Each structure stands twice: as C-alpha cells, then as structure tokens.
Amino acid sequence: MEKKLFSKDNIKNKFSIVVKFLKKHYINFFKDFPLLLCFIITALINTLLLRIITVGNFFYIKPLLIDLGMLFILSSFMFLLKNNKKRERYLVILSLVSSIICIINSVYYSYYDSFASISLLATSTFVVDVGDAVVEKVLKITDLLYLWQPIFVYYYYVKEKKKKNFVGLNSKINRKFSFVNMIVSGIVIILITSTFMTKTEWSRFGKMWNRESVVSSFGIYAYQINDIIQSLEPKINNLFGYDKALKKVNDYYDSRKNIDTKNKYTNLFLDKNVIVIHAESLQTNTLGKKFNDVEIAPFITKMSQEGIYFSNYYSQVGVGTSSDAEFTFSTSLMPSSNGTVFVNYFDREYQTIQKSFG
Helix, strand or coil, rough: CCCCCHHHHHHHHHHHHHHHHHHHHHHHHHHHHHHHHHHHHHHHHHHHHHHHHHHCCCCHHHHHHHHHHHHHHHHHHHHHCCCCHHHHHHHHHHHHHHHHHHHHHHHHHHHHCCCCCHHHHHHHHHHHHHHHHHHHHHHHHHHHHHHHHHHHHHHHHHHHCCCCCCCCCCCCCCHHHHHHHHHHHHHHHHHHHCCCCCCHHHHHHCCCCCCCHHHHHHHHHHHHHHHHHHHHHHHHHHHCCCHHHHHHHHHHHHHHCCCCCCCCCCCCCCCCCCCCCCCCCCCCHHHEEEEEECCHHHHHHHHHHCCCCCCCCCCCCCCCCCCHHHHHHHCCCCCCCCCCCHHHHHCCCCCCCCHHHC
8 A cells, every 4th residue: 555645654754854954964063063053042142132122023033034044154154264263263253243233233223213324334433522422322231231142152162162072163074064054054044034025025125214124024134234235336336337327417417408497486585695494303293383372483383384385295314314304405316225425425516505505
C-alpha cells in the first residue's frame, strides 16, 4: 500500500530532518561562536526596546525578523577578518554602533516624533552651540538605556574567555563558509518576512514620508540603510546626469520666455513697505479664538481678515522641517524629497523673494 504523503510518520520524519539541519547548521554553529550569539540577541533586544519606547510596537514579529536578518548580514563580515582579536573587536564595536543608532533615534523621536536621517549628520556640528539645551530639554535617561548592550557584550567576552572550555572565535573555522552562511541566512529571513508586507508598507518604505511607519514594519536597521541610500541619491545624481537635467530645465524656461506672466497680483507691493512674519509652528486654531473674553491673536486675526488669506494650505516640508519651510517660502520651490535642501544643495544659487525685494 502506498505511503500517504501527510501521514504522521512522514510528517515526523520531515520534521526530524529539519531539526537535524537546524542543529547542524545553526545550533552547533552558534555553540562555536557564543560571542556572536550574544551580540545578535542583545542587539535584537535593543531594537525591540527602541520600538517599545518610541512607537509602542510591542513584539511585532515582522520588524523583529527583519532586524534579525539585518544583524545576520552585518555580523557576517567578521568572518572576513583573519585575526581572532579583530573579530572580537568588530563585534564589540558593532555593538557600540548599534547602540548609538538606537540612542540617536530615541533622542530624535522624543523631540520630533520621527526617526533621524543620515543627512542630518551633516548639520550635527551646530549641536555644539546648543549643547546645554539638548542635554536639559531633549536627552532623557531612557535614551541611555541602550548602552547596556556594548557593556554586556564586552563583559560577557572578558568573563567567558577566562574559561578553559570557551571556544570563542577559533581560528580553525571555514571563514568563507561561515561568511556565506550568515549572509544567505540573513537574506532568506528578510525575503520570507518581506512576502508578508502589504502594498502600503512597501509604498511607505520606498517614499519614506512616514518614517515612524517604516520603523514599525521594517525595523530600525532596514530603515537606516534605506535612509542612507536615499540621502546619498542626490549626490550620486549630481555625478551622473547633472548636465542632462540642467539642459532639460533650461530648455523648459527658454520655451516660456514669450509667455505673459502678469496677473492681478503683479506690482501689488510696488512702492510699499513689506513686513514678513515667519512664525514657527503657528497653527490656524488661534485665529478668531478667545480665552476669558480676550482674543488670543488679535493682530494676526485682523491681518487674515483684511489681507490675502490662504485657508486651504497644507504643509510641504520634508526631513528638513523648519528649514524646508523657509526654503519654500523664499524660493517658491518644493523641498527635496530626500534629505535636506540646505545640506544636499547648499552650493546652488537660488532666485528668492528676498533678492526680488532687495
């Protein structure tokens, strides 16, 4: 009689084969590299801790698995190092770097309700001027919790290395196989998890307009790498195709030279003094409102009633937030969708309203 495909014995045999495969390739593998296992587990706990503190993402399996796959890939490069001490230092340094990533994003989220972009590192030197304010108003004790990881990894290594049976990062390993094994394992974990992502999640990952959602779905490491790629994209585009893009823009404006650009607002401010009030985070809910029969913003309310008031206006800022708002106001141009205009395109000459009135 033909053996049934889904019989109990057949399923048991297949399960046994899978267990033996996992035991041979992973359980025994990590037994030989306890420091590597220590790093992956502690780093994974830190990413989970970051999501709990920021987005309140409790034990959501998809970002946890994506982070696991990314940690497999990042830690695999230790096998390219021949020296044991270099491999050990690599894991300790990687622990420190992963903790710093969590700290920076935790601090940034507590202030902006979003996650940090690599393009902001270019402006990090300005933090020195307001260092006291950052420490007093932004930095919290919870932001330093992530430092436990590199401390624990280093302590674990020092403690376990003293044991005679501590295998550690032995020099008799097949480095090439170990490297490929970790890389492939990480990619497989990421690919399998990615199949469960929705179209909305992929759209947000590609456009990066909702960074909180990207971290909630893809984890902090995938978000950070994606952000690096998108932040470097303008610089890469400047190296390739800049002349072609410039010609396209010049041709567009050349074709519009004979078009009449005058309208009912032309010369509206001719021979008049113009005062510009650029307020930070001023919302329309203050207009016309009173508190204890006293008007909250009487002058601005009066200006909105007597002047030109745009009530159907939506925020057009990107990562640069305040600086993007200033850029759009001054140039009537949209800000960069990747990174910050004043960082990525600081060396450009812009036609601004300040120059026109000057």
